[in-house]
Amino acid sequence: MRLFEATHVFKYDWATVSLANWRKYPSEKTPHVRHVEVLNQEVDPVTGVLRTERLIMVCQNVPALVRKVFGGDTSYVLEYSEVDPNQQTLVMQSQNLTFSNLLTVGEHITYRPHPENAAHTTFTQSAQLKASGALFRLANRIEDMCWNRFNDNAHVGRLGLELALSRILAERQAMVQAPQ
Amino acid sequence: MESIDSKCTPLKHEFDACFTRWYSEKFLQGDKTNECEEAFKKYQTCLRAALKEKGLTKMIGEARPTVGSAFADDDGDDGGSKGSK
Numbered sequence A: 001m002r003l004f005e006a007t008h009v010f011k012y013d014w015a016t017v018s019l020a021n022w023r024k025y026p027s028e029k030t031p032h033v034r035h036v037e038v039l040n041q042e043v044d045p046v047t048g049v050l051r052t053e054r055l056i057m058v059c060q061n062v063p064a065l066v067r068k069v070f071g072g073d074t075s076y077v078l079e080y081s082e083v084d085p086n087q088q089t090l091v092m093q094s095q096n097l098t099f100s101n102l103l104t105v106g107e108h109i110t111y112r113p114h115p116e117n118a119a120h121t122t123f124t125q126s127a128q129l130k131a132s133g134a135l136f137r138l139a140n141r142i143e144d145m146c147w148n149r150f151n152d153n154a155h156v157g158r159l160g161l162e163l164a165l166s167r168i169l170a171e172r173q174a175m176v177q178a179p180q
Numbered sequence B: 001m002e003s004i005d006s007k008c009t010p011l012k013h014e015f016d017a018c019f020t021r022w023y024s025e026k027f028l029q030g031d032k033t034n035e036c037e038e039a040f041k042k043y044q045t046c047l048r049a050a051l052k053e054k055g056l057t058k059m060i061g062e063a064r065p066t067v068g069s070a071f072a073d074d075d076g077d078d079g080g081s082k083g084s085k
Helices: A012-024 A064-070 A134-177 B006-025 B037-053 B057-067
Strands: A004-011 A034-045 A052-059 A072-083 A087-096 A105-114 A116-132
Touching: A004 A064, A004 A134, A012 A087, A012 A105, A012 A116, A012 A134, A012 B006, A034 B006, A034 B037, A064 A134, A072 B057, A105 A134, A116 A134, B006 B037, B037 B057
Parallel strands: none
Antiparallel strands: A004 A116, A034 A052, A052 A072, A072 A087, A087 A105, A105 A116
C-alpha cells in the first residue's frame, strides 16, 4: 500500500476556488480527463449542503506492462462530494471503478478557507493506492508506478484549477469593464 | 466537454451552463432552490440509458459505499441478465 499526501494554498477565497473546482474540466492541462458526467445531485433542504455524484472517464498513456496487465488504458472513477456553503467546506471522495480487482485508488480532497487568511483557500489531498489479487507479487512495482503517475496527475490537476481560476477572474474583470 | 454518449452532449452542456451560473449566483449566496432540476432530469434520463448500455450501472452501484455516497438509482440493474433475448 502506498500513501499520497499533498497540501496547497490557492491565493483566492473559498467561494471562487470551489467554483473553479466545478469548472476545472475540460482543460488543456488535463487532457487525460475525457468525460465528466453528473450522475446525481441534490441540495439538502435542511442543511443546505450540495451533494453531487460524478463519473469521470480517464484515458492516458500507460507503460506497455500496465496496459497488458490491466487490459486497457481507459478507466472510470466514481466521485462523491459535499459542499457546505455555511461551513465553507468542499469535500470530495473518489474511487476507481475499473481494474479495482487489481488496484484500488481511493482519493480524499478538501477545500477550506485558510485558517489564518480567509482570502486564501487550503487544499488537501490524500490517496491510498493498493495493488491486490493477481498483482500481489508485483504490488510494490505497480504501486510505485501508479504513485508516480498519481503525483504527475495531482500536479497538472492543480495547474488545471489555477487555469479555471484565471478564467473566472478574467470573466469578472470583463463584466466590471463592460458598459451597463 | 462531450458526454460519454454524444446524444447526451447538448443536454449536458445545457445543464453544465445552468449549474455553474446557479452555483455562483445563487447557491453560494445561500439560496437553496435548485433552478437546474429540469435541465438535470433531461440530461440524466439520457445519461442513465447510456450508462446502462455500456454496462456501467452495476459497477457504479457497487462503488457507492466506498466513496460515502448515499445515492441510488431508481431502476437498479443493468438489464443484462433479466428477460429473454
